[in-house]
Amino acid sequence: MNQLDKLEAQSVYLLREAYKEFKSLCMLWSVGKDSTVMLWLTRKAFFGHVPIPLVHIDTHYKIPEMIRYRDAIALEWKLTMIYGENKTALDTKQTFPDGAIDRISCCKALKSDALKHTLSGTWPRYKLNHDTQKYDLDTNTAPYTGVIVGARADEEGSRSKERYFSPRDKQNDWDVGDQPPEFWNQYKTDFPPGTHIRIHPLLDWTELNIWEYIERENIPITDLYFDQGEGKRYRSLGCYPCTTPVESTATTVTEVVNELRTGKFANIAERSGRAQDKEDGGGLETLRREGYM
Secondary structure, X not given: OOXXXXXXXXXXXXXXXXXXXXXXXXXXXXXXXHHHHHHHHHHHHOOXXXXXXXXXXXXXXXXXXXXXXXXXXXXXXXXXXXXXXXXXXHHOOOOOOOOOOOHHHHHHHHHHHHHHHHHHOOOOOEEEEOOOXXXXXXOOOOOOOXXXXXXXXXXXXXXXXOOOEEEEOOOOOOOOOXXXXXXXXXXXXXXXXXXXXXEOOOOOOOHHHHHHHHHHHOOOOOHHHOOOOOOEEOOXXXXXXXXXXXXXXXXXXXXXXXXXXXXXXXXXXXXXXXXXXXXXXXXXXHHHHOOOO
8 A cells, every 4th residue: 555545544444433333423615625525535434525614614715616615516416405604793894804803803703703603503504405406594503513524733833633533522612632542553433422522533734745645536626726827826825815826837636736745835835825823823722722623
């Protein structure tokens, strides 16, 4: 087995373990490259089927192409697609683009708070209707207590502190010092009632691994990751007021792989184009302790 085969096998095993052990389970899908690879691995783990609802937190400031891609793939692959939002913050214009709050507070409101309440079922969820191709109010308000997330340890500092099966409290808050040991592929999946669990099947993958796997498997991803003739492409995707592209002429997956192999970005953080990371001291730990993805 080569490195990609080993990573794939481990991720498939973790996905199946999560499905076996946690009954109220969902998967976060940001529509970025990592969570799309995770979605592809889930289809492999369950023989073309995705038996887990996908949850997307819509800030309404995502790059429009991301939402078009999300819905096109959800319809093509017959996914159970759910989105949640912070309607109050949006309606009252308590956001960074409206000039009301700073970026970190905006991320907390539109992402962390929206995620917490969407997972708990206390705020409305919207479910894709495959017949009308529109989103309807979801009548299921049961909480999701297990959440599969496409975080990678090498992507950002706080994520390197995660476990494959990482506990949160009832409010989704993360105690970094209270993480179970995971030795020799032995994972703790027995947690006290009320514990919220994050599952991280991609924890050992690198940025290059992700792109090599996309190339090998021919996984469809959004064109935002490629140069559209302006000498720039996105390396990490987020809300358009806070996300900037990197200098690159890569127009295909193979060109992105070759670019990464040259070491061009070896000393540049993958999320360097995400402005909120800079306001949080160069990392996301403050937000992630409060429930951020």
